[in-house]
Amino acid sequence: MSSRDKKSWDASPDMPAGHFVSGDVYTDPDIYKDESEKVFAKAWRFACHDSELPEAFDYRVFEQDGQSLFAIRGEDGVIRSFLNVCSHRGAKLLDQPAGNAKLITCFYHRWTYDAHGHCAGIPRVSGYSGDVVSKETMGLREVRTETLHGLVFVTLDDAAPDLTSFVGKALDRFSEMLTGQPLEVFHYNRAVLDCNWKAWHETNMDLYHEFMHVVLRKTQVNAMPMKDRKLIVFKNGHGGSGGDMKAAYDGYKGFAGRGNDIPPLSGMAPTDFRFINLFPSTAIISRGTVVRIDTATPMGPDKTLLEMRGLGVMGEPEEHRRVRQRHHNQYWGPFGRNVPEDTIAAEACADSFRGHAGRYQIISRDEGLTGQDDAVLRAFYKEWALKTGRDPGQPVSS
Ligand code: FES
Ligand SMILES: [Fe+2]
Missing domain, CATH: 3.90.380.10 (Naphthalene 1,2-dioxygenase Alpha Subunit; Chain A, domain 1)
Known part of the structure; x- marks a missing residue:
């Protein structure tokens, strides 16, 4: 003792x-x-509850592995998630923890994105030569998102097994x-x-x-x-x-x-x-x-x-x-x-x-x-x- x-x-x-x-x-x-x-x-992590996104275009910002992400409900009812990062020069897109945005407009040079992560607009796009910079190529980085029992989970790993086998x-x-x-x-x-x-x-x-x-x-x-x-x-x-x-x-x-x-x-x-x-x-x-x-x-x-x-x-x-x-x-x-x-x-x-x-x-x-x-x-x-x-x-x- x-x-x-x-x-x-x-x-x-x-x-x-x-x-x-x-x-x-x-x-x-x-x-x-x-x-x-x-x-x-690599892990699946809880992001939010689906009741936090009741309407089309409602979004919720959250953190995962030191990165800012957001989940957003599309007009089709599907919740998708993206890195909260503009494809242009990397500005953080959404600054508020939650809100509703039919179009997400980057404050810096006004590129816009929709709830599917598609790039919807690039001001004066003709100034870019070639076709590397276009609405077709400059979508957001989508992050795998699955909902189970109303719980919205995301993973940054595109190759992760699906949520139900993880749970x-x-x-x-x-x-x-x-x-x-x-x-x-x-x-x-x-x-x-x-x-x-x-x-x-x-x-x-x-x-x-x-x-x-x-x-x-x-x-x-x-x-x-x-x-x-x-x-x-x-x-x-x-x-x-x-x-x-x-x-x-x-x-x-x-x-x-x-x-x-x-x-x-x-x-x-x-x-x-x-x-x-x-x-x-x-x-x-x-x-x-x-x-x-x-x-x-x-x-x-x-x-x-x-x-x-x-x-x-x-x-x-x-x-x-x-x-x-x-x-x-x-x-x-x-x-x-x-x-x-x-x-x-x-x-x-x-x-x-x-x-x-x-x-x-x-x-x-x-x-x-x-x-x-x-x-x-x-x-x-x-x-x-x-x-x-x-x-x-x-x-x-x-
Ligand atoms: S950084 Fe977003 S439009 Fe330029
Ligand atoms: Fe305790």
């Missing part, structure tokens, strides 16, 4: 590979570069919830965190930190026996809850219990808690009446854009919406009892690894895919190792 000297502190934990992670995966610039090229340039069965238990009634985004929040993107995603994969949240200590940890809580891992690094966990909301002073005051989402009981983490950095979490979707986007080894969406039932009565917003916000809103604490935890680990004082993260809890098993974290890092060609447990700094 003694403290440890430097040699002991720096030594690899005496446990199987895959049960610990070097702190360098959160800080090292070469690892970050590998992640950019081998993970984010596999990971969203099967979410399909009824996501499609059993029309949903819409009623809450959008973004924050820049001083931590690596994985540190955020880990908070969504790690049930063991429930004890950190007073609200979860009161409402969730004792709501059902640990052994009856099931976790599941899927191919391609996805993982989450394997059955419904329960929450006893009235266990927290000031929270009302969740009865039948508003309809729960399709296929859910009001007290059900269900989550899935999609590799590399999307999480979908449902608390019976509401769904939250997180996307963690790297902005540097030590900086992460966190986007959070809350979804409820489209077109529901105002009084139902108010209750649903309360259910969302009491846990997940900017002043909720849960999410702000997660940001503190992610940044606290970053503080330690930034200066290499922290050396390893331990992810070795094994409860046979029940309780607070670390299996979902291990599945994530197994896929990360496969994609990056690196051993996440191996330090690269001294």
